Amino acid sequence: MDGLIPTFQRRDKIPHYDNDKMPNSHSIVMPVPGKVIIPLQDVPEDAYEVFVSVGDNVKTGQEIGTIGTGTDSLSVHATVSGEVVAVGEMFHPLVQHVASVEIRSDGLDEHEEHRPFKYSDKTDPFDFLRKMGVPLEYRRIRNVSTIIINATEFELCFNSRERIIIEQGKKIAEGLRLLVFSTGARAVFLVERRQTGIIKVIRNLIAVSEKTEIKLVNKPYPDTVRELVRKKSIAAENGREKKRSIHSTVIINPDVLAAVHDAYYLGLPFINEFLSIVGSAVRTPQNLWTRMGTLLVDVIEFAGGNIENTRRVTIGGALMGRPQFSLEVPVIRKTRGIYAAIALTFQEERKSKFYRRGPCIRCGKCIDVCPASLVPNHLAELIEHRHFEEAEEQGLFSCLECGLCYYVCPSIIPLVELVKLGKLKLKGRDSLLIFNSYKTHSF
Amino acid sequence: MKAIIIYCSKTGNTEKVATAIQSGLGGNADVIRLNLNNDGMLREFCPDFKFDLAAYDLIFFGGWTMVMKMHPFLTAYIQRCENIGGKKVVGFATGGAIFSRSHAKGDFVELIEARGAELLDFHYVTTLLGPLLTKRKLNKAKNFAAGIIKRFKADHPAAS
Numbered sequence: 001m002d003g004l005i006p007t008f009q010r011r012d013k014i015p016h017y018d019n020d021k022m023p024n025s026h027s028i029v030m031p032v033p034g035k036v037i038i039p040l041q042d043v044p045e046d047a048y049e050v051f052v053s054v055g056d057n058v059k060t061g062q063e064i065g066t067i068g069t070g071t072d073s074l075s076v077h078a079t080v081s082g083e084v085v086a087v088g089e090m091f092h093p094l095v096q097h098v099a100s101v102e103i104r105s106d107g108l109d110e111h112e113e114h115r116p117f118k119y120s121d122k123t124d125p126f127d128f129l130r131k132m133g134v135p136l137e138y139r140r141i142r143n144v145s146t147i148i149i150n151a152t153e154f155e156l157c158f159n160s161r162e163r164i165i166i167e168q169g170k171k172i173a174e175g176l177r178l179l180v181f182s183t184g185a186r187a188v189f190l191v192e193r194r195q196t197g198i199i200k201v202i203r204n205l206i207a208v209s210e211k212t213e214i215k216l217v218n219k220p221y222p223d224t225v226r227e228l229v230r231k232k233s234i235a236a237e238n239g240r241e242k243k244r245s246i247h248s249t250v251i252i253n254p255d256v257l258a259a260v261h262d263a264y265y266l267g268l269p270f271i272n273e274f275l276s277i278v279g280s281a282v283r284t285p286q287n288l289w290t291r292m293g294t295l296l297v298d299v300i301e302f303a304g305g306n307i308e309n310t311r312r313v314t315i316g317g318a319l320m321g322r323p324q325f326s327l328e329v330p331v332i333r334k335t336r337g338i339y340a341a342i343a344l345t346f347q348e349e350r351k352s353k354f355y356r357r358g359p360c361i362r363c364g365k366c367i368d369v370c371p372a373s374l375v376p377n378h379l380a381e382l383i384e385h386r387h388f389e390e391a392e393e394q395g396l397f398s399c400l401e402c403g404l405c406y407y408v409c410p411s412i413i414p415l416v417e418l419v420k421l422g423k424l425k426l427k428g429r430d431s432l433l434i435f436n437s438y439k440t441h442s443f
Numbered sequence: 444m445k446a447i448i449i450y451c452s453k454t455g456n457t458e459k460v461a462t463a464i465q466s467g468l469g470g471n472a473d474v475i476r477l478n479l480n481n482d483g484m485l486r487e488f489c490p491d492f493k494f495d496l497a498a499y500d501l502i503f504f505g506g507w508t509m510v511m512k513m514h515p516f517l518t519a520y521i522q523r524c525e526n527i528g529g530k531k532v533v534g535f536a537t538g539g540a541i542f543s544r545s546h547a548k549g550d551f552v553e554l555i556e557a558r559g560a561e562l563l564d565f566h567y568v569t570t571l572l573g574p575l576l577t578k579r580k581l582n583k584a585k586n587f588a589a590g591i592i593k594r595f596k597a598d599h600p601a602a603s
Contacts, residue, residue, distance in 0.1 A: 280488050280489070306492060309493060342484070342492060344479060346483060346516070
């Protein structure tokens, strides 16, 4: 709404870095919540198994079900001790409804003991990690040549990755050494040049092992790169694409490596999630250890949040996160952080002309910044005229949805929302969440 | 009597006027700065922030004039807040040109009437991006707030 400063000057300004303030504060362990919702599926089409029923008493760390069935399954553990209240379809932050288990805590937090890994048992280490619920790409990890550990922070407001490397560096090094030992692959830490705080820490960690190196990059990598690599590798396995080195690569987050260490040497199942909580609805931005399945209300309340006025909550950051329709959704695996803000909506006609949507002026800024080398303005135009198939030919599904094109667009065209819309239309689906903000513009 | 000052400021001029008004009220007023980004999200944590104005007797709305109207952040807040009906409302605005006064006031009156609140007074300060915001003008704003308090107490002897 600042009409005085011309558009090009505003674009040059560096965005607000919340994570510059955060690294100095130590992470906090959140107390056991009163209620958790633990999802048993990642998408509604997944197969799953449940081992508990309503009324059962469970202990912390007890296996309550599996994602997938048979040898291809990943165990899911109870994250609090208490009574199973409900089993069935419940809210999920990314896909609307999935099968979940709801547990009411009894406050005692009794742990079920698991044995650490022993070579004398003659079990496969990856089968053991599967039983412990550590989320790795088990189908491919035995045949990889490179393990990439993504320590870059794509979301400007979070710093959970930096923080976990500083606090649990030894565990991460041990977990990585284990993976390198059992796969025979080499490991590469991706670190941004800006992250001066952790470069030295990682150099110390990797000094002991030969096959590990550090790679300094200029720009951060988003999480969706992993999906792209996975899709390409599946295409290569089916013979649809040439095999290149990228196809034998897995990308792992540092917190998973710490979980590998915990499961392998201490016998602790994967029940904790490390996340940042930031935004104007929270008194102090901080990093938290939460139990998996904790409701967002509890997390925001613990961080000193202004619950009744919180109007916009995003799981996974301001750039690539998913806006939430309810605060009664659980924290799931791979939750990097929560962005909770107090928000107002204003009328379109009262907006400054700098913030109203204008026509595409073909400046090409979006093409310059696109990390997937797409032509976002052309894609958006095709989708706007409902030529979805042509958009797919132009590489619609290569879009990472990083949001950089929307950020630089001087005409405020909702490029990312249009691309998401096109993807959903091609899949034959429809989402209210994306339409709501889009309908304020013209279609 | 409980008062609240809600304002938005870009360069700091309206903030100065809001501070002057707060000192004119004797310091006992809650202050909310609407520091929003262009998506309408509040940038920083504000401890007093609330949409519910039921607890307040006197409400001050302030903002800078943009294209001869009250600022969109403030209008969005006025349209969104709750329990404002029947409350005493005071407006203040800063702007570059003196002739924006009547336009800004007209816009503000429209907004307040749409919500069913009662407008006590309106104060306009010419700043011209800062250089014209003198101490004299800030004192005037302070006296304006003090005068409002006197009028309010004369109307409501029970409120202390």
